[in-house]
Amino acid sequence: MSQRNRELVPSFSRPPSRVMIRKVARYEEDLLALIYESLSEFSLPVKDKTILLKPNLVGLDPQGVMNTHPAVIAATRETFLKLGAARVLIGDGPALDRDTQAILESVRLKEFTGMLGKDFCDLNIDDVERVELQTRATRLKELFLPKTVLGVDFLVSMPKLKTHHWAGVTLSLKNMFGIVPGSCYGWPKNVLHWAGIDRSILDINAAARPDFAIVDGIMGMEGNGPIQGTPKAAGVLLFGDDPVSVDATACRVMGLLPEKLDYLGRAGTMLGHVEASKIQQLGEQIDSVRAPFAVLPEFARLVA
């Protein structure tokens, strides 16, 4: 995570963000070429750097509908290496099941990436470091976070495009729940639920904000997500240099109003841009890929 990304900058002082939408119908397409082409547009400062890809690996998923698809993870890893990165790590701390290896086996990650060895980090049991929380959106004064996350040069959040039964949607900001180590806070990371999910999302992202976000929306999930929802083919990948803008754009693709989402609205005041006018749209236009997602009745207010 780069030092600049630890600063809280009001929206009016931020330059416009850039978000790219690409149409991708199937995971069998040439994702490496597409992702390389897309990331090249952003001129990312990754040469000779250590990158951490943080996918959403939430549970056993042999059908590939709840986790970030391994084909997307592998192609992204390959792309960063092609762009000159010194090392590309993959890491997550699954929230509900401490058997991370079982999840990796179920998604067949190794078949796509090859042997990862120490390039995969189980963030649930990584060595930790105390981080004082600046935002104090919750009552939490500190969190112990993985040294691997805090030590890399460039952090990429790679969520799945999903609705979420507690938070409304789970995208690149909510995906960062996965960096909070279960060995300290449990499975699920209950201290965050207890402190309030929406506000915890703000505290975590202020403490360890992703430098970039890539959303796997080729196959998403609607309704009672993030685990028990219904698969929803949205046929998109989203890329962006501001995770708040990426999430706002993803909401619009899902037919939802991002500013009505409590945590995203607040994130728009200090962590990035929510307003469409402050987001430079690259690739496809939102209207051309919009795929309305069903939400639980509790989140009917989000529907555009």
Added chain:
Amino acid sequence: MPGVLANIPEMPNQLERTNFAAGLHDEFLSFLKTLQNADGGWGFHAGEPSRVEPTCWALRALLSHTEAQDTESFRKGAGYLQSAQLPDGSWPACAEMRAGSWITSLACSVLAADGQSGKNAAAGLKWLCDDFPRDSSPWMRFVQSLRPKSHIHSQNDSYRGWGWTPKTASWVEPTAFALLALRDAPAEQLPRNAAERRDLAVALLYDRMCPGGGWNCGNPRVYGVDGDALVLPTCWALLALRDAPEKPGRALSLAWLQEEFAKIESAASLAVARMTLENYGFERPHASRDLQDWSAQELTAQGTHVLAWVCLALDPARRWAPAAATINKDAAGKTS
């Protein structure tokens, strides 16, 4: 065909298999000892600073050797745990933390077996029995009663177990670990309310069981949809309920685990599931993987706790499974 058959290695007999497992157990245990840090503890990975949780699992694995408590390795490990204990009797998840956590149960379980750490274990058990999750406090239940009947959960909030962190909410695994700690402790270490806490926690575990058997983290049904059970929470819950009154759910959960066993592909789940089934006297079904498929180094890469779990599962003497509950309502009531 004869040529093909000639290449199939002869199946080892039961004795050879047992000897092989014992050899593997010794090999893995020796490797585990090499991972011990100078301060006596173990990190989650080789060369990392000591943490309480991996230290507890490593010591538990060491206890599978006769006279382990007298070995230098165990004494140093127990010394690390004693030094990591907080003044209130609990254990933190990492050195810099100043609050106790679910790991207190693991430390109590290990130290209960150590004659030189009785006071430490008793203080930890007292902290455990004084820590009530806040979600099921009388005030929270009153607030809940004023709300419309929830369609989100269907759980009984009058039952109380233990949380991952103090004063939050009950979850299956920390509740199971606390029950195991209470079971492992000699009566003189148990606080006065131990039996009451155990009864509430047992009721909570049965209440949080998935409708199809087994447990996940503790959400058996959300928004009207049945939750899927997971191997590790199911195993810990079953081990914790080993000496609890029989209820239909336990047999259903054991049946779920037996069926699931064949599909397990990870060493951690395989090891703990094997311990659980053997603890209940079940012959383990054929699985797609076997514990000998991984080397000690590969297991360590998944975490010191995984290597320790495999050591426990391969322990020829099955010393990880205390024969009977040591908690006794009357005895608990007379202590402290």
